Amino acid sequence: MAAPMGRPRIAMPSSAKPGEVIEIRTLIAHPMENGHRRDASGAPIPRDIIRLFTASFEGTEVFRAEAHTAISANPYFAFPFRAERSGSFTFAWTNDAGTTVTATARLRVG
Amino acid sequence: MPRSPTAPGRPARRDVLAGAAGVAIVLVARPAAGALAPRTEAAIAKVLAGRTAVEGGIALTLPAVAENGAIVPLTVSVESPMTPEDHVTAVHVFADRNPDPEVVVFRFTPALGRAEATTRIRLSEGQTVIAVAERSTGAVHLARREVAVTVGGCGG
Numbered sequence: 043m044a045a046p047m048g049r050p051r052i053a054m055p056s057s058a059k060p061g062e063v064i065e066i067r068t069l070i071a072h073p074m075e076n077g078h079r080r081d082a083s084g085a086p087i088p089r090d091i092i093r094l095f096t097a098s099f100e101g102t103e104v105f106r107a108e109a110h111t112a113i114s115a116n117p118y119f120a121f122p123f124r125a126e127r128s129g130s131f132t133f134a135w136t137n138d139a140g141t142t143v144t145a146t147a148r149l150r151v152g
Numbered sequence: 153m154p155r156s157p158t159a160p161g162r163p164a165r166r167d168v169l170a171g172a173a174g175v176a177i178v179l180v181a182r183p184a185a186g187a188l189a190p191r192t193e194a195a196i197a198k199v200l201a202g203r204t205a206v207e208g209g210i211a212l213t214l215p216a217v218a219e220n221g222a223i224v225p226l227t228v229s230v231e232s233p234m235t236p237e238d239h240v241t242a243v244h245v246f247a248d249r250n251p252d253p254e255v256v257v258f259r260f261t262p263a264l265g266r267a268e269a270t271t272r273i274r275l276s277e278g279q280t281v282i283a284v285a286e287r288s289t290g291a292v293h294l295a296r297r298e299v300a301v302t303v304g305g306c307g308g
C-alpha cells in the first residue's frame with residue numbers, strides 16, 4: 043500500500059529579467075519509507091519512495107532527480123533556471139508504484 | 153615550518169618534534185580519507201565506465217557535523233559554462249556507509265544556466281559523501297566530503 047503523496051509546494055519568482063538565473067525550490071509530503079524499518083509488531087515496513095522528480099519548461103525536461111532511499115522524508119529539490127522567455131513549468135513526482143503527482147507554475151520574462 | 157630566527161642553521165628542538173608529529177598525523181589520517189567500501193567503489197566505477205575522474209571542480213557542501221542524520225542538507229555545484237557544447241549532464245551522489253551507497257542522480261541541461269542542485273539526505277552514520285560529475289565533453293570530476301553524524305538517519 044503506497045503512502046499518499048501530499049500536495050506539492052513550489053517556491054519560485056513569478057517574473058524575471060531575460061538572462062536572469064532564478065532558483066526553483068520544490069517540496070512534496072511523503073514518508074520516503076526506506077524498507078529498513080519495522081512497525082510496532084516487528085514486521086518490516088515495505089519500501090515506498092518517490093524515485094523520480096522531473097521539471098519541464100514548455101514541455102521540455104530541464105532537470106531531474108533520480109532518488110534512492112537516502113533522500114529524506116518530504117523530498118526537497120532546489121535547482122537554478124535561466125529565464126530566457128515566458129512559459130510554464132510542469133513538475134512531476136513519481137513513486138515506486140508508478141503513480142505521478144504534478145504541479146505547474148508560470149514564469150513571466152521581460 | 154619556519155626556523156627560529158635566533159638559532160640559524162640549527163633545527164630547534166620544537167621544530168623536530170613538530171615534524172615528527174606531522175608525519176604521525178598523515179599516517180593515521182590516510183586510510184580514513186582514502187579507502188571506500190568495495191560496493192561504493194563498484195558504484196562509482198559503473199558511472200566512470202573506464203574514464204578517470206579528476207578531483208576538484210565540484211563544490212560539495214554538507215555540514216561537517218550533522219546533528220540529525222535523517223535530514224542532512226546537501227548542495228552540489230559544478231564549475232561549468234552550461235552551453236550546449238560544454239555543460240554538466242549529471243551529478244551522482246554516494247554515501248559510503250549507508251545501507252545503499254547510491255543517494256541521488258541529478259540530470260542537468262544547459263537551460264539551467266548553472267550546474268547546481270540542493271536536497272536533503274539521510275546518513276546512517278558518520279562517513280564519506282562522494283559526488284561524481286559528468287560533463288558533455290566526456291570529462292568526469294569527483295569530490296568527497298567527510299561528515300560526522302550525531303544521530304543516524306536510516307533505522308527505525
